[in-house]
Amino acid sequence: MAETLVLIPGLANTPRLYDAQIEALSPRQRIVVADHTRDDSLPEIAARILREVPGRFALAGLSMGGYVAMEVMRQAPERVERLALLDTSARPDTPEARSDRERMIALAEAGRFDDIISRLWPRLVHPDRQSDQALREVVAGMMREVGKDAYIRQQRAILARPDSRPILPGIEIPTLVLVGEGDAITPPAVAREMAEMIEWSSLVVIPDSGHLSSLEQPEPVTHALRLWLDHD
Numbered sequence: 001m002a003e004t005l006v007l008i009p010g011l012a013n014t015p016r017l018y019d020a021q022i023e024a025l026s027p028r029q030r031i032v033v034a035d036h037t038r039d040d041s042l043p044e045i046a047a048r049i050l051r052e053v054p055g056r057f058a059l060a061g062l063s064m065g066g067y068v069a070m071e072v073m074r075q076a077p078e079r080v081e082r083l084a085l086l087d088t089s090a091r092p093d094t095p096e097a098r099s100d101r102e103r104m105i106a107l108a109e110a111g112r113f114d115d116i117i118s119r120l121w122p123r124l125v126h127p128d129r130q131s132d133q134a135l136r137e138v139v140a141g142m143m144r145e146v147g148k149d150a151y152i153r154q155q156r157a158i159l160a161r162p163d164s165r166p167i168l169p170g171i172e173i174p175t176l177v178l179v180g181e182g183d184a185i186t187p188p189a190v191a192r193e194m195a196e197m198i199e200w201s202s203l204v205v206i207p208d209s210g211h212l213s214s215l216e217q218p219e220p221v222t223h224a225l226r227l228w229l230d231h232d
Contacts, residue, residue: 087212091164
């Protein structure tokens with residue numbers, strides 16, 4: 001079992017994304033939540049993690065965090081003992097997704113975070129959780145904490161990300177690929193594609209969950225992470 005677990009949040013997410021997992025796993029792991037708000041590109045974010053976290057570590061990222069995790073694997077695969085890719089994709093954005101990101105950047109530049117949440121919310125969570133106002137406020141609170149400038153940096157970093165599929169067959173460490181069964185942003189078919197390209201991977205599909213699996217279904221996600229951390 002790796003002594004250090006690095007968790008990378010998603011776009012406009014804070015460590016709160018992993019509150020349940022941190023509480024459950026911290027008695028047995030040193031947990032570090034990466035800061036992905038200060039840099040302008042995925043290579044810079046990954047390089048910061050590699051500078052600030054000594055030695056070898058387990059690495060898990062959700063959504064944008066998964067993009068960063070794959071960049072860490074591109075830069076320094078020898079530093080990573082095991083890898084978890086949660087609700088993410090190795091593919092670059094489609095033209096439609098790029099246009100959506102540019103629209104979100106324009107809204108952020110205008111200070112219209114509430115409009116961003118309203119547009120994203122139907123795709124962020126499972127259909128059964130659309131009316132969960134407490135969860136919606138958690139997501140909105142994280143976005144407000146990240147702030148306009150960091151959100152725009154993150155979106156621009158994501159827009160510039162490469163196709164990570166070519167590096168997947170070279171990953172030879174225990175890898176968890178996890179996805180919410182109702183994830184509308186990075187759906188199970190995308191997760192399955194990644195898992196099929198990584199020989200040492202296991203695929204876990206979380207029932208009754210959308211894109212924010214660690215918040216929507218914290219116990220099953222924590223269980224999957226615990227099994228992954230214990231895998232020899």
